Amino acid sequence: MSGYDDIPFFDDDDPALKKTPAPGPRSPAVPSAAGSGSTAGSTGGIAARAMAARDAHRTPDYLSGLNPEQREAVETLDGPVLVLAGAGTGKTRVLTTRIAHILSLGRAYPSQILAVTFTNKAAREMKERIGLLVGGAVEGMPWLGTFHSIGVKLLRRHAELVGLRSDFTILDTDDVVRLIKQIIQAEGLDDKRWPAKQFAGMIDTWKNKALDPAQIPEGDARAFANGKGRELYAAYQNRLKTLNACDFGDLLLHPIRILRTNPDILKDYHQKFRYILVDEYQDTNTAQYMWLRLLAQRSGRRPISPLEGEMPGRAEGGIPSDAGARTPPSVGSADISPSRGEIGSGTVNICCVGDDDQSIYGWRGAEVDNILRFEKDFPGAKVIKLERNYRSTAHILGAAGHLIAHNEGRLGKTLFTDRHDPEDGKVVVHAAWDSEEEARAVGETIESLQRPDRNGKRHNLNDMAILVRASFQMREFEDRFVTLGLNYRVIGGPRFYERLEIRDAMAYFRMVCQPADDLAFERIVNTPKRGLGDTTIRNLHDYARARDIPMLAAASDIVETDELKPKARKALFDVVADFKRWSALLETTPHTELAEQILDESGYTAMWQNDKSAEAPGRLENLKELIRSMEQFESMRGFLEHVSLVMDAETNENLDAVSIMTLHSAKGLEFETVFLPGWEEGLFPHQRALDEGGRAGLEEERRLAYVGLTRAKRNCHIWFVSNRRIHGLWQSTMPSRFLDELPENHVEVAETEQSYGGYGRGGYGQSRFDKQEPFQNAYATPGWRRAQQNKTDATRDNWGSRSGHAVERIGYGESGPRARTIEGELVAKSTTTEPSRFAIGDRVFHLKFGNGNIAAIEGNKLTIDFDRAGQKKVLDGFVERV
DNA sequence: CACCGAAGCTTTTTT
DNA sequence: AGCTTCGGTG
DSSP, X not given: OOOSSSOOSSOTTOXXXXXXXXXXXXXXXXXXXXXXXXXXXXXXXXXXXXXHHHHHOSSOHHHHTSOHHHXXXXXOOSSOEEEEEOTTSOHHHHHHHXXXXXXXXXXXXXXXXXXXXXXXXXXXXXXXXXHHHXXXXXXXXXXXXXXXXXXHHHHHHHGGGGTOOTTOEEOOHXXXXXXXXXXXXXXXXXXXXXXXXXXXXXXXXXXXXXXXXXXXXXXXXXXXXXXXXXXXXXXHHHHHXXXXXXXXXXXXXXXXXXXXXXXXXXXXXXXXXXXXXXXXXXXXXXXXXXXXXXXXXXXXXXXXXXXXXXXXXXXXOOOOTTGGGSOOTTOSOGGGSOOOSSBTTTBOOEEEEEXXXXXXXXXXXXXXXXXXXXXXXXXXXXXXXXXXXXXXXXXXXXXXXXXXXXXXXXXOOOOBOSOOOTTOXXXXXXXXXXXXXXXXXXXXXXXXXXSOOTTSXXXXXXXXXXXXXXXXXXXXXXXXXXXXXXXXXXXXXXXXXXXXXXXXXXXXXXXXXXXXXXHHHHHHTTSSOOSOOHHHHHHHHHHHHHHTOOHHHHHHHXXXXXXXXXXXXXXXXXXXXXXXXXXXHXXXXXXXXXXXXXXXXXXXXXXXXXXXXXXHHHHHHHHHHHHHHHTTSSSHHHHHHHHHHOOOOOOOXXXXXXXXXXXXXXXXXXXXXXXXXXXXXXXXXXHHXXXXXXXXXXXXXXXXXXXXXXXXXXEEEEEEEEEEEETTXXXXXXXXXXXXXXXXXXXXXXXXXXXXXXHIIIIIOOOGGGGSOOOSSGGGSHHHHHHHHHHHHHHHXXXXXXXXXXXXXXXXXXXXXXXXXXXXXXXXXXXXXXXXXXXXXXXXXXXTTEEEEEEEEETTEEEEEETTXXXXXXXXXXXXXX
């Protein structure tokens, strides 16, 4: 994206609505220009190409490969459509084909299609795939993007309506927290007692629900800073306005405000967007929902959602002015004129695609309810279920389907497949003693898969993934794979753009492009060290606030006075001069060159060159990489915009490596073989999800399990361990209730792993497990039995639940406090501090570490000197006095 | 301003 | 336990 000084309201390839002339060099060519006006690098005219494709075949190629349901989803263009697309049923294919179909029928120009995704990755993939269908890359779809990137686009056009300039800055989480901290301090509050981070989280939650400071619940407002929550939120919004800045939430909320309060603008967009498509609808939060409803709203239709209140204007019905009636200039055929009739007559051509069973972001504000309510929201909606799965074996689908059936409140889909290969293996459940053994065994399995089979075929590491519930689980696998020399890649680690040096460099660039960006200023004014300490900055800050000017401007003024000590004054003078010089170069110097110049002249590069720490060379390398990545952009501004919205870090695809990632980041991906470790109560389902989310939390965890299972195409291996170290404490764990929810006919239990139960023999003295026969199956492990025992106990005691599952807090022995119930579901035992049943000096026995003496007691945590294993901290739930 | 010890975290993640 | 962040001291 280029600079935003000159933002056409309408897109250049949209002749029907065209108002602004002069397409920029990179602008998509208008359809008429295809073949003549478009340059080699340009990819304009996709409508024309799509139509050519249509003309060439009676039944277009792109439709022929679809199954009947998919085809219906693609071809039902009029009215609201909800596509319930189960995992692996061709969701993306439907979306992209639908767009290609609309284009090819000439129903709309590319710029008249609004297509929204959640992630940049999804948007990118869709663009690519539409390009494949239509031929060539699709830059001609200006309104295909994430909620946020489209929000930015809207907002840049109408910024002044919410008191911003169109060159507003987008703050990331880090900036936001720093800003809030300042505000908390400015209110004279203790920022220790009232952490900025926490408040940032609260604001985020409110914004997900589209709540203004005035609208937040009284209880929420009271919950922070002695009732100052509302005040602080308002102060924060004010500050943002002064800074000419937005946070991520505002990228949705400001457009909502604009569309609500400006009926004429809303009307323009109604005319403009003939088709709306939404991906992953189950993940929309309230704000996104409202945004969509506004844009999908059509005349003659009363607002349906109470959330929205009365819609402004648009009471009269009618065809949208003359827009659709105009003949597109010189395309050569009148029939590509976007057809009309249904548009504006009350029909909403919105198509939402999603899967309620894969809703896993409730914790960050997604409302599954949005998808469950679709038919009420859009009366007359056609609901199409895609249940034919093209990804997984019948066993995997059977296991996943049986598991997810334990959830209530689903729309209800059952995936099926035609594929019934007797060679296909069942889902395998494995037991391991502890997480170390789990990692070792998974590593062995991977190595054996990697060896050529009897047909000489090797299983690529790229086709395998380990999907964990929580990121701390990754380390054990990494350690093991390093030992084995097995390639792996961790997906979703720390991001490039979040690194310290990158953020510093970006702050410099931001200052040059947006001199009013005080947060950037404060970040780098004394980086590298220039002798501009706290006192000077505070001084400057007050000066700027008093005059209501940006800090850089204040600095420029203050160095002319004698308010500062000579040393600081000189240093500040130099900084000001630097920025003035760089800003002047902005229009004339190539941006990558300027960027380098800035980092050099500011002394930032030198700072790291002089740094002797181990990470300094890496940081310098990252800075180089940063400059390199700037080359793909037209301007520094365009680059900044990209970075603020796209925080992706790219992975090297050439390496054959096992992927390690969380279940959350696995959504949308598929692998030949999937490993699902850590299926233990407390970890998965996660204790906190249960504690905080109750029954709903449990169901979301179950959906997460479903997502995990359905990532697998061919093989799926689930693991659970009996002992796991969490926060440095060894805890004994029970198999996950989800294991119990798998159907026996699709699941097999692995033969006892050689070391399971053999650990005691290995070195820790006697273990209870040693005395037992190898378990015939995992359902016969002590942990499992204990779980079953617990279950029956619970039922007998009337602690049971509808689904009859008892729950035990990890590491808590039978003596622990009673479980509590939420909505009738036995959910958790809360930790209480009871007097310890142990005393210092007691001789105790621990399953893993053997015998030892208690050295210290701290609540329920015991420090024990073990005879063999040395000093360890363990929970008292699992040692016994001897 | 730089260094060090104490203290506070520790589910999932996008934009 | 292990990491980051904060605040105090030299």
